[in-house]
Amino acid sequence: MKRTIFIIALILICAPLMPQDSVTFINALGEKETATYGDAVTIFIYVANKTPRGFSQDVGVLRDAGISSGMEYTADRPLRRGIVARMVARHMNLKGSLMYMIFGTERYAYTACVEGGVMDPNGSEWDVLSGEELIEVISRMTNVLGGDQ
C-alpha cells in the first residue's frame, strides 16, 4: 500500500517535468505576448520530429544541425524577428538573397525569408515576436517546405 502511494506521489511530482506534447506547447505559446529564444528552440525541436530535453540539450541538437550555431542567447531572451529569420533561413537553406548568402546576418536572413514567402516585408528584424507570430512563421515555413500554397 505504502509503495503504491509512493509511486503515485512520484508520478504527480514528476508530471510537470515530463516532456510536453507539441499541442500543449503550441497552446501555451499562443497565449504568450512575447515569445522567447527558448520557445523558438523548442518549436524547432518539434519540427525536427524530436522530443525536447531541456534548453541546453536542445540548443546542442540545433547547433549540430546548423540551425543555432553562433547564437549565444539565453532561453528567456525576447525573440526578435531577425533571430527566428536566421534559424528559418538555415533550416530551409534559403538562397534567395545574395546578401544573406554573403553575410548571413539576421537582417539579410529576414530579406531571404521575405523572398522565400515565410515572412511579410512590412516588418523589421528588430520586431519582437508574440507567441502567435512565432507559430505563424513556423507554420508558413512548414507549408513552404511541404509544397503547400
Added chain:
Amino acid sequence: MKDMMALLIMAGFIFVSYLPLSAEIKVLSVKGSVAYKSAQKWEPLKVMMRLNPGTKVSTGVASSAVIQIDKHTITIDPMTMIKIYEHKEMVKRAADKEAGSGTMTKLGLKRGSISAKIFRDKRVKTEFQVASPVATSSVRGTWEKNSYGPSKGHVVIVKEGLVQGENKNGSSKYLQPGMVFHQQPGNSDPEPLLADIREKGITSVFVKDTTTDEKNSRGLSSEEFVDNSESPDEFLDSKINSNVSLFIIW
C-alpha cells in the same frame, strides 16, 4: 379540455418543427498531437469521438485532424486552433412553404489553416462560415481553404464553388475558383482578388522573337526590358507596335 390539449399538441408541433437540431460532429481521423477543449481542460482528441458545438480543437506540430460536421468534411492543418461555434439543422415545416430547411455551421479560426469540403444539396440551404479576428468567409460553393495568422491575416483560397469573403468593415468580395481573398490586419480593404495571378503574369510576359533559351533564362522578361532602358520615361514614351497574344485560362 380537448381543445386545450389539441392546442398544446399543435403548439408543440410548431415549436419542434422550428427547433434547430444539433447534427452530428464526429472525428474521422487524428494524426500526431491533437487536443480538444469543451470545458476548462484540454484533452487528447481521438478517432470516432463525438464533439458538441462550443468545442475548441487544436493541433500540434506536424499534426492534423479530420472532422465531419453533418456531411461537411473539415481538415485541420498543423498548428491550428478552431472553435466550432454552432452547427444546427433547420427542418422545414410541412404546412409553411416559406420556411426553408437547411444547415448553418459557424467556425472560428484563431490561428493556422483549415480546408473545408462542403456538402451541398440544392434543395437545402447550406450556410458555412469561417470567421477569423479580421474577416469572415461564407461558403456558397463546395470547397475552400482558410488560413489566419496575426501578420499575414485571413486568406481564403477557393477550390470549387462560390465563396464570399467579408472583412470587419463590411467590405466584401465574391470569389470563384482560383481567386484568393486576403485581408491583412489593419487594412481597411482586402487585397485585389487577382493580385496573386497578376504578379505571376507580369514575370511571364516576353517580347516577340524571344528564343526558348531566353525565355527559360528570363533574360528578356518585361521587367528586365524596363530595367535596361536608360530611364522609365524613355521606355514609356517610345511608341512601338507590338503583337500580343493573351491566353486566359479560367
